[in-house]
Amino acid sequence: MKKYSAFATPYLIWMLVLTVVPIILMLALSFMEIEGLVFSTARFSLSAFEKTFKREYLIAFAQSIKLAGLATLFCVIIGYPVAYIISHLKIANRFSFLLVLLLPMFTNLLLRVNTINRLLLPEGFMKNVFGISLNFSGTEAAVVLVMVIVYLPFMIFPIYTVLEKIDPSLIEASKDLGANNFQTFRQVTLPLSLRGVSSGVIMVFLPCATSFTIPYIVSRGNIKLIGNIIEEKMGLTNQLSDYSVGSLISILILVVVMGALYIISKIDAEGETLL
Amino acid sequence: MRMRKFFLFLTLLCAALVLVGCDNREKLYVLNWEEYINRDVVRRFEEEYNVKVVLDTATSNESMYNKIKNRAGKYDIVIPSDYMIERMYQEGLLIKLDYSKIPNYDASMFDPHLQELRDNYFQGNEDYAVPYFWGSLGIMYNNKPGVKEGVKELVEKYEWRVFFEKDLLPANVTVGMYDSSRDAVACALLYLATTRRDDDYSLNTTNPEHYNMVENLFKNVSYSQWGTDELKMSVVSQNLDIALVYSGDFFDQYYFALETGADITFDMHMPTERNNIWFDAMVIPNTATKVDLAHAFINFFLDVDNAIENTIHVGYCSGITEVIAAVREDEEFAEIASHPAYYPGAVNGEIYRHLGQDIALRMDEILTKAKIGR
Amino acid sequence: MMLTPKQKRKMIGKTNTTLKFLFLAIVLFLLYFPILIIIIQSFNANGQGTDFGGFTLRWYQELFKDEALVQAITNTISVAVLATIFSTVLGTLAAIGINSLNKKRRRKMILLNNVPVLNADVVTGVSLFFIFKFIGIVIGNEYILGYWTMLIAHIFFCIPYVVLSVLPKLNEVDRNLYDAALDLGCTPRSALTKVLIPSISTGVLTGMFLAFTMSFDDFVISYMVAGEEVKNFSMWIYASQKQSGRTLAWPKAYAYNTIVSVLAILILVVYNVITARKQKNLRKDSLKCV
Numbered sequence: 032m033k034k035y036s037a038f039a040t041p042y043l044i045w046m047l048v049l050t051v052v053p054i055i056l057m058l059a060l061s062f063m064e065i066e067g068l069v070f071s072t073a074r075f076s077l078s079a080f081e082k083t084f085k086r087e088y089l090i091a092f093a094q095s096i097k098l099a100g101l102a103t104l105f106c107v108i109i110g111y112p113v114a115y116i117i118s119h120l121k122i123a124n125r126f127s128f129l130l131v132l133l134l135p136m137f138t139n140l141l142l143r144v145n146t147i148n149r150l151l152l153p154e155g156f157m158k159n160v161f162g163i164s165l166n167f168s169g170t171e172a173a174v175v176l177v178m179v180i181v182y183l184p185f186m187i188f189p190i191y192t193v194l195e196k197i198d199p200s201l202i203e204a205s206k207d208l209g210a211n212n213f214q215t216f217r218q219v220t221l222p223l224s225l226r227g228v229s230s231g232v233i234m235v236f237l238p239c240a241t242s243f244t245i246p247y248i249v250s251r252g253n254i255k256l257i258g259n260i261i262e263e264k265m266g267l268t269n270q271l272s273d274y275s276v277g278s279l280i281s282i283l284i285l286v287v288v289m290g291a292l293y294i295i296s297k298i299d300a301e302g303e304t305l306l
Numbered sequence: 307m308r309m310r311k312f313f314l315f316l317t318l319l320c321a322a323l324v325l326v327g328c329d330n331r332e333k334l335y336v337l338n339w340e341e342y343i344n345r346d347v348v349r350r351f352e353e354e355y356n357v358k359v360v361l362d363t364a365t366s367n368e369s370m371y372n373k374i375k376n377r378a379g380k381y382d383i384v385i386p387s388d389y390m391i392e393r394m395y396q397e398g399l400l401i402k403l404d405y406s407k408i409p410n411y412d413a414s415m416f417d418p419h420l421q422e423l424r425d426n427y428f429q430g431n432e433d434y435a436v437p438y439f440w441g442s443l444g445i446m447y448n449n450k451p452g453v454k455e456g457v458k459e460l461v462e463k464y465e466w467r468v469f470f471e472k473d474l475l476p477a478n479v480t481v482g483m484y485d486s487s488r489d490a491v492a493c494a495l496l497y498l499a500t501t502r503r504d505d506d507y508s509l510n511t512t513n514p515e516h517y518n519m520v521e522n523l524f525k526n527v528s529y530s531q532w533g534t535d536e537l538k539m540s541v542v543s544q545n546l547d548i549a550l551v552y553s554g555d556f557f558d559q560y561y562f563a564l565e566t567g568a569d570i571t572f573d574m575h576m577p578t579e580r581n582n583i584w585f586d587a588m589v590i591p592n593t594a595t596k597v598d599l600a601h602a603f604i605n606f607f608l609d610v611d612n613a614i615e616n617t618i619h620v621g622y623c624s625g626i627t628e629v630i631a632a633v634r635e636d637e638e639f640a641e642i643a644s645h646p647a648y649y650p651g652a653v654n655g656e657i658y659r660h661l662g663q664d665i666a667l668r669m670d671e672i673l674t675k676a677k678i679g680r
Numbered sequence: 681m682m683l684t685p686k687q688k689r690k691m692i693g694k695t696n697t698t699l700k701f702l703f704l705a706i707v708l709f710l711l712y713f714p715i716l717i718i719i720i721q722s723f724n725a726n727g728q729g730t731d732f733g734g735f736t737l738r739w740y741q742e743l744f745k746d747e748a749l750v751q752a753i754t755n756t757i758s759v760a761v762l763a764t765i766f767s768t769v770l771g772t773l774a775a776i777g778i779n780s781l782n783k784k785r786r787r788k789m790i791l792l793n794n795v796p797v798l799n800a801d802v803v804t805g806v807s808l809f810f811i812f813k814f815i816g817i818v819i820g821n822e823y824i825l826g827y828w829t830m831l832i833a834h835i836f837f838c839i840p841y842v843v844l845s846v847l848p849k850l851n852e853v854d855r856n857l858y859d860a861a862l863d864l865g866c867t868p869r870s871a872l873t874k875v876l877i878p879s880i881s882t883g884v885l886t887g888m889f890l891a892f893t894m895s896f897d898d899f900v901i902s903y904m905v906a907g908e909e910v911k912n913f914s915m916w917i918y919a920s921q922k923q924s925g926r927t928l929a930w931p932k933a934y935a936y937n938t939i940v941s942v943l944a945i946l947i948l949v950v951y952n953v954i955t956a957r958k959q960k961n962l963r964k965d966s967l968k969c970v
Contacts (some may be wrong), residue, residue: 035777035779036777036780036781037774037777037778037874038776038777038778038780039774039777039778039781039785040772040777041774041782042770042773042774042777042778042789042839043789043792045836046792046793046795047792047813048805049795049808049811050792050795052811053806053808053810053811054796054805054807056811056814057807057810061836068813074730079848081874100795109707111937112703113704113707113852116700116703116704118705119885124952124956126951127948127951130948131708131948132707132708132711134715134941134945134948135712135714135715136710136716136893136897137893137896137897137940137944138937138940138941139897139913139914139917139933139937140899140900140914141798141899141917141918141921142718142917143714143715143931143933144947145917145921145930146714146717146718146721147714147916148730150717152715154730155729155730156717156721156729156730156731159730159731159732160731160732170909176717180710180714181708182709183710183711183951184711213835228843228846235799237798237799238800238801240800241716241800241801241802241803243802243900244899244900244918247920258800258802259782261800261803261806263803264728265802265806265809265904267903267904278806281800281802281803281806281807282812284799284803285803286799288795288799288800289795289796291798292791292795292798297865306759
């Protein structure tokens, strides 16, 4: 088996080039003042820091955390029971049932978000066909709702995987020793499943916090989260690009992600059960 | 073994799909606004010159500038607005036009008002840009009878005030603002100019005090929607009652409603006392690799028949006198062309100038501040 | 009427079960309602989708007539299939490699592997954009972004998912299995292909499935690295958001999506039928032994 450690080397190089080199590039850009991407005009400067730690961006950052946090919380509240119920179903192909829940993931994200958004507007299909006129679109709550609808499967899947792996004899033993259902759950199942919950939290929180499509579409252009700011600074919106600030914010997010990875590696020594 | 054959088959299939999509014709890359060109006319160009035209889109001048400045693509033709053309020219991003390759061009072919704008614009603009469409800002509104009565009267009476003085409007009237720094700031400046009358509030002001006032205005209002093309669609679907739009936005929705036979529940008011007047033009950026073909493309769209077909599909007002006349005389379009907002020359409009990176960033900042923390 | 403890437990059990199913039903409804609307709208004669204008198959036909849309769909599918194949093969090999490393190196490789998975789409997309642009400038082709950069980007972010699916399986597999195969006369190569890989096949399949799903639906990364000409389906939808209803983009998109959903359900059903039949046959065979 040791012979095959050589297989890891090309992968190491590949990942270094495509992950580490861009980070170095972005770090460099964070310390520059540059016209577009024309490197001949680059000068050393700390202006990117000044421009990033502005009040507005900090507010946007806080709002991203808030909305993503709420969405993640709801995903846990809804997702854990769902995973639990399915893992205890007495049918032959539980896994297929789970896949049914995950099938909406195959629908294009933008298509889904736009469709849901239209359902939340006062005029349109909902009103003319069902007589329901919602004026929900454009609010923070709508953004959280759509985040939950889109990312719930990402919470259910890891929790289910972990719950499935729990040795049923542990549950039996607990019951034999006199614990009732609730105690068994609290003392046996829950602690064992926390790894799945933490996976799920990370798989939901990070995409939600850095999303730009959902906030823009569902808030009708009103809400600007940290993902939208990166998008803007990288020249993908109606405003002028600023690669230094964009790079700096990307690096900061990366630092947060690395922090999360570090925490995972402490909770789960092997760091392999992300799924 | 079966798996291997299956995967081999899949790979070959994909390779085949990729190759089938391959085109051996020469390609011309055009960067334009969304729905701002008649694809049938483009197809005729493709057939005549045996080339493929790749149409890419951007939703703002700043976005176009980003793409050209950062050389994101080998665009041969870009169609930005006046002030962005000025900026690109100043930064050496444009290629000078060779009018010997544009025989359809005639110095007197453009509408006199538009020509006056060109004559007074930055030195040499006529060497780099050929006008495409022109227009002004407008206030599009929902006037569905029985549902939203009185909106028309409010818009016509208060004009720019409807965007900044919410108490003038009934509670159920929703307002949308254009998601472009320059245009949103211009709307605020037009409001200040027509209500305060204590200063000029030019759309090209460099006075930081003015920008502070604009920032404050936006801080104290909220909109139901910020968008670009989404605004006109929201008004049409009645999910928005009042929106700041480009004048042509109304007409393109109007044509569309006529085509589908839908009820027309919207209209547009073009304030004439003070407004912005703009023109978009075809330019050849320095990312171009097919300069001669680009000239041919510009030439093709200056042909009067092509220009007529283009303008009746797109909805905006053409810059060519003959084309405007033709649209006005055509029995199908005469009614639309007689709409007071059709002809931009009727407004007291101020054209944008490029004000430098610092002010451009300030405007971006105002837009960002207007949205964050809602 | 007094209930015996047993009857009480049964009643609680029944209400419990009903509550559970009700809860599941609500969640399913929440997740599926948009999909149902999409399916309905794909048959809606009213192209603007504001009201139900009657049943029609028109959009399914228009879908195939729209060149740009067909091209976008072809790109999405070909990139997804190719990226899945490459990332599965490369990812499995990489996982085998990582599995053979010592503990310390292994942890570092896994950390590196997880970066694209956890990193925000935007940041990954931006990183790839920069590195491709940089490579482009170095090799003299500044307009490097296109189909191939998109494919490489997809392979890049799919491999980690394959690795994450295969590694746990490699762990489970008996460490001695490979050596046992060698002892029994296999060449190293056939020990790899005929013994090791089949034993981790469920992990490989899961990885393949994940890779395909991530690639098929990708938007942000493709948007940043596909350049000015190539579009995948997500990018096509993004552009359609800014178009008026005139281009009738939405009903065509709904039609395409309905086809995809139906195909996915069919595959799921077929998979279920096959595994059920396998299980039935297994049981039959095991009964024969008795």
